[in-house]
Amino acid sequence: MATAVMTTLDPNSRSAARGMSDLTIRNLFIIPTIVFLIVFNIFPLIYSLGYSFTDFRASSAAPANFVGLQNYRELLNDPFIWSNFAITAKYVIVSVVGQVVVGFGVALLLNRDIPLKGLLTTLLLLPMMLSMAVVGLFWKLLYDPSFGIINYTLGLGSFEWLSNPDMALYAVAITDIWMWSPFVMLLSLAGLSAVPKHLYEAAAIDRAGSFYTFFRITLPLVAPILMIAIIFRTMEAFKTFDLAYILTSQPTTEVISIRLYKMAFQEWQTGRSCALAYIVLIMILAITNIYVKYLNKVKER
Amino acid sequence: MRKTMTSMLAGIGLVLACGTSVYAQDKELTIFWAEWDPANYLQELVNLYEAESGVKVTVETTPWPDFQTKAFTEFNAKGSAYDMVVGDSQWIGAASEAGHYVDLTDFFNKHNLKEVMAPATVKYYAEYPSNSGKYWSIPAEGDAVGWSYRKDWFEDPKEMEAFKAKYGYDLGVPKDWKQLRDIAEFFHRPDEKRYGVAIYTDNSYDALVMGVENAIFSFGGELGDYATYKVDGIINSEQNLKALEAYKELYSFTPPGWAKSFFIEDNQAITENLAAMSMNYFAFFPALINEASNPNAKVTGFFANPPGPNGDQFAALGGQGISVISYSQNQEEAMKFLEWFIKDETQKKWAELGGYTASAKVLESPEFQNATPYNKAFYETMFKVKDFWATPEYAELLIQMNQRVYPYITGNQGTAKEVLDSLAADWNATFKKYNRVK
Numbered sequence: 001m002a003t004a005v006m007t008t009l010d011p012n013s014r015s016a017a018r019g020m021s022d023l024t025i026r027n028l029f030i031i032p033t034i035v036f037l038i039v040f041n042i043f044p045l046i047y048s049l050g051y052s053f054t055d056f057r058a059s060s061a062a063p064a065n066f067v068g069l070q071n072y073r074e075l076l077n078d079p080f081i082w083s084n085f086a087i088t089a090k091y092v093i094v095s096v097v098g099q100v101v102v103g104f105g106v107a108l109l110l111n112r113d114i115p116l117k118g119l120l121t122t123l124l125l126l127p128m129m130l131s132m133a134v135v136g137l138f139w140k141l142l143y144d145p146s147f148g149i150i151n152y153t154l155g156l157g158s159f160e161w162l163s164n165p166d167m168a169l170y171a172v173a174i175t176d177i178w179m180w181s182p183f184v185m186l187l188s189l190a191g192l193s194a195v196p197k198h199l200y201e202a203a204a205i206d207r208a209g210s211f212y213t214f215f216r217i218t219l220p221l222v223a224p225i226l227m228i229a230i231i232f233r234t235m236e237a238f239k240t241f242d243l244a245y246i247l248t249s250q251p252t253t254e255v256i257s258i259r260l261y262k263m264a265f266q267e268w269q270t271g272r273s274c275a276l277a278y279i280v281l282i283m284i285l286a287i288t289n290i291y292v293k294y295l296n297k298v299k300e301r
Numbered sequence: 302m303r304k305t306m307t308s309m310l311a312g313i314g315l316v317l318a319c320g321t322s323v324y325a326q327d328k329e330l331t332i333f334w335a336e337w338d339p340a341n342y343l344q345e346l347v348n349l350y351e352a353e354s355g356v357k358v359t360v361e362t363t364p365w366p367d368f369q370t371k372a373f374t375e376f377n378a379k380g381s382a383y384d385m386v387v388g389d390s391q392w393i394g395a396a397s398e399a400g401h402y403v404d405l406t407d408f409f410n411k412h413n414l415k416e417v418m419a420p421a422t423v424k425y426y427a428e429y430p431s432n433s434g435k436y437w438s439i440p441a442e443g444d445a446v447g448w449s450y451r452k453d454w455f456e457d458p459k460e461m462e463a464f465k466a467k468y469g470y471d472l473g474v475p476k477d478w479k480q481l482r483d484i485a486e487f488f489h490r491p492d493e494k495r496y497g498v499a500i501y502t503d504n505s506y507d508a509l510v511m512g513v514e515n516a517i518f519s520f521g522g523e524l525g526d527y528a529t530y531k532v533d534g535i536i537n538s539e540q541n542l543k544a545l546e547a548y549k550e551l552y553s554f555t556p557p558g559w560a561k562s563f564f565i566e567d568n569q570a571i572t573e574n575l576a577a578m579s580m581n582y583f584a585f586f587p588a589l590i591n592e593a594s595n596p597n598a599k600v601t602g603f604f605a606n607p608p609g610p611n612g613d614q615f616a617a618l619g620g621q622g623i624s625v626i627s628y629s630q631n632q633e634e635a636m637k638f639l640e641w642f643i644k645d646e647t648q649k650k651w652a653e654l655g656g657y658t659a660s661a662k663v664l665e666s667p668e669f670q671n672a673t674p675y676n677k678a679f680y681e682t683m684f685k686v687k688d689f690w691a692t693p694e695y696a697e698l699l700i701q702m703n704q705r706v707y708p709y710i711t712g713n714q715g716t717a718k719e720v721l722d723s724l725a726a727d728w729n730a731t732f733k734k735y736n737r738v739k
Contacts, residue, residue, distance in 0.1 A: 058377045059373055059376070059377050059395055059399055059693075060395075060398065060399045060693065061398075061399050061400050080704060144558065145557040145558040146494075146556070146557065146558065158491075158557040158558075160557055160558050160560075162558065162560070162561070163557070163558045163559065163560035163561070163711065165708070165711065165712040248560075248561060249503060249504050249505045249560075249561045250560065250561075250711075250712075251504075251704065251707055251708050251712075252712075262700055265370045265373075265374065266369065266370060266506075266696050266700065267694075267696045267697045267700060268373065268377075268395075268696065269697070
């Protein structure tokens with residue numbers, strides 16, 4: 001079956017001369033990748049599933065005892081864990097909505113003939129190319145209440161962006177929006193430039209207003225690629241660690257990955273943290289599935 | 302041609318020279334510690350050992366917030382990257398029970414270190430379980446929390462007059478926590494960009510907890526019964542409620558954005574003219590008397606953690622002991638190094654370089670006590686210190702305390718009673734989980 005899909009090897013090629021069959025070449029390309037995936041992804045995944053049912057601690061010499069679903073039960077009954085999930089959800093919504101609005105908005109502005117368009121696009125992409133840790137460190141300076149340039153420019157006096165428990169999560173989200181809007185912008189630009197010009201011309205002939213053109217032509221045609229951007233950004237935002245960890249240590253910014261890190265590498269509750277990692281994995285899979293279903297629906301239209 | 306020959310010979314000579322020197326430094330030891338000034342002083346000290354013995358010793362460091370994680374990751378993997386570690390006092394339970402540290406009881410007894418080192422350092426850095434007579438490390442860097450203050454602000458006649466008029470007593474080094482609070486309130490002037498006090502608030506490791514401990518211990522409270530693991534009625538005692546409220550009140554007199562501060566920020570409060578008083582470990586005070594790192598060095602004074610309302614006076618213990626790692630391949634060489642490290646001359650040199658020796662003899666010497674403006678306060682404090690839990694599950698206890706206390710102190714959530722009652726329940730559940738209590 002698999003060989004039927006492949007094109008046959010050219011009998012005059014060097015590979016054919018060496019006596020390699022189509023199957024050998026296919027295996028040569030695929031097997032290393034599969035081995036790599038099994039060793040570094042699948043095996044640890046299954047191994048940690050086993051640990052999630054034990055009270056194993058990597059820091060102690062004591063053997064792991066099977067505890068059944070106790071880890072899952074206790075985690076799902078822990079109000080702190082639920083508050084971590086609520087914080088993560090809030091963060092994902094604020095940050096992804098912000099990135100889509102800003103990114104798509106900038107893409108619309110750039111999707112016309114303006115001078116230095118290439119240079120402008122490249123410059124706008126810069127934040128995305130920086131390391132998360134570096135972005136976190138310098139935004140910490142920008143937000144500083146005593147000498148930070150943000151308060152200085154906006155005339156906010158000594159407003160506490162990161163020490164104020166109600167504001168800190170938004171401050172982290174703003175940094176994330178600054179960093180990743182260019183990603184949404186880039187994908188949106190690709191989508192926008194693929195919209196056939198004749199549709200706009202036809203709309204103009206029919207005297208369609210700019211709102212009508214946007215909601216009936218631009219948005220539906222860009223939607224599939226925008227959905228892909230949203231899926232990527234949601235997954236990334238869900239597992240955010242570095243930015244939130246570096247910028248602030250408020251309990252109101254303790255997203256689930258930070259809690260997971262603390263549980264696994266500060267408290268060394270290896271078994272329980274494996275269980276938490278699985279809960280997070282299932283949640284991400286569920287959310288992504290909803291998006292993918294929606295993406296397929298959008299494509300069908 | 303001749304030139305080529307000469308350079309070739311020179312090259313061969315160089316290779317041989319390098320070869321022999323590599324051979325001479327065949328034995329190498331690596332000590333792991335956190336990234337801070339004392340680690341630099343230790344590197345200077347061990348350079349002397351290299352000169353004496355030919356064994357190269359390297360002090361490898363990592364920033365404080367990662368220190369625990371990095372060390373235990375290496376231990377758990379049974380890695381031999383480090384031969385010795387200058388590990389935090391509360392690690393001792395976890396590291397000894399898991400077999401990461403070499404048992405140093407025989408070494409300890411042979412050299413009578415119980416008498417040689419200051420009693421508090423033996424109790425908290427070396428012995429586990431308490432009163433068991435089993436020792437896992439050699440007290441290396443003694444440390445406790447003290448306070449620095451701005452002498453020029455305190456001694457300004459106008460300020461002194463205004464203070465006396467407002468509070469009815471003379472402005473000076475606080476004699477108790479009530480005076481500490483008054484002085485913090487008095488100097489707290491956000492309009493002038495001057496603030497009352499700098500305290501520990503960072504909740505990523507143990508900073509906030511140690512800050513709160515200073516209040517709890519001096520108010521006569523305890524964290525729990527370390528022998529029976531009883532916490533209810535102890536961590537949420539009446540004294541502890543008052544202590545927590547007092548710490549929270551101090552937070553209202555801190556500079557803006559003070560919700561994630563530890564030793565760097567607290568020293569900056571003095572060097573940047575932000576606060577009148579600042580809590581910090583004695584280990585960070587050398588930077589405050591150095592004019593290169595503190596423009597206010599001449600007008601910076603120091604005092605020990607003041608007593609609470611009932612006259613109890615204690616401070617949170619810091620500091621570390623040096624332990625040999627079970628997975629090291631140079632254990633014999635490491636023991637030889639420790640023999641050198643505990644010598645009186647070495648300990649004296651260690652103190653001269655800026656390290657806080659735990660050697661009782663050196664601590665008691667007038668030479669040490671007069672060497673800096675804060676050494677006397679350090680000597681006195683080292684006999685009045687208490688520490689956090691050292692059980693293997695201390696990290697869980699620490700995170701639970703951070704989770705309960707931090708929102709109360711910095712975010713004004715809940716009451717002291719709610720916070721400490723919940724904490725007692727958390728800790729009790731943790732001790733039950735590990736079968737410490739029934």
